[in-house]
Amino acid sequence: MKKIGQTLGRFVAMIVTYYLYAYLQYFYFYPQKAHLHRSSGWLLALGTVAVLAFIFWMYKKTIPEADEWHFNEEPHWDWHRLGIAVLGYILIVFASVVSLNLVGGGTSANQSALNAIEKNGSRGLYNLMVVFIAPFCEETLFRGMLLNVFFRHPTRTNKVLAVLVSGFCFAYMHDPTFSKYIIVYLLLGCILAWVYVETRDLRYSMLVHMCYNALGVL
Template sequence: MSKFWHYLGNIAGIILAFALYMVLQILYFYPRKVELGHSRVIVTALVTVIVLFLIFYLYKKQLKEANDWGFNREPHWDMRRIGIAILGFILMVLGAAVMLHIAGGISENQQGLDRIEQSTGDLFKIMVVFIAPFCEEVIFRGMFFNIFFTKETKTNKWLGILASGFVFGYMHDPMLSKYIFIYWVLGIVLAWIYTTTKDLRYSMLVHMCYNALGFI
């Protein structure tokens, strides 16, 4: 019974983290819907710091309770894992290019983001380049593996990579169009980086760098 409640608590944690992420999306993508007046910048910055702290706290709390993989253990930086991150970034760029060529056109998700960018400007860039990668890596990689693939086995690693990638793809393309395969590939590579380096910092940085490419 204790395992059941522990599992239920982790599910509640990931739902809470996703809800907090949605709050940030509203603040950054639809600022006109929230009446904050002249204090908009201060309130947005304060809420951002609090939400990011809470989301990462939930992730760290799960790791303290069970961490068979050895995720997030020190030291956090070494050349081998930096090399894995660089390889992962290259795979993301190539994989996305190949899948986009196969699918053709522009996904509905991307069209929606383009419309949002036109109305929000710099807020959009901050969300896409920094905040979204942070939140999505904690939720779709960190917390996802903590809940559904807790034991470190080869089977769990590759099933988890595929499942994490698909959930990531579905959240970006809930209509299940042909473009979901683009996001699925991106999610697979990010999950591979996380499970191979065993440190969320690397998948976060790669995710941030990939998203930043769209503004270069």
């Protein structure tokens, strides 16, 4: 019963993280609807920091006591894992270009919606969400929490399944209609999951995700 309760608690943490992420998106993507003004910018900043800190705290709580993966252990930074992150970034850019060409180019529904939000909203808030907040929340949810809930033992099979399932969940969130572009998101999600599995630290997959998203707003 204790294990069932712990698993249920971790799953609830995933749901809470998803809704907190959606809540932040609303304020950053639709500041007019949220009635945000310049004077309330500091409140949004403080609220964002508090929400992100709470999300990361929940992620750490989902790590099992017997952490066989050794996730989030210190020291957090070293050259070997930075090298994996650099390789991951190169792979994700290459995979993005190749997969888009394979599906015939164009723009996915998700990207079209983001383009419309960028055009009609605040560019500064949009960039903050896309480059920093979204990668933080998505990596915590689709890499960190997902593996802690469903793939607690680092067997060879679990490593492969973790990458594939994490990649699929990431792809489905970005393309729930299963259009041809889901292949693009699937590859991106799998590469980010691979970075996390190899480094065992969310900071690296977040860094790769942030750098990749930054390309889209330059």
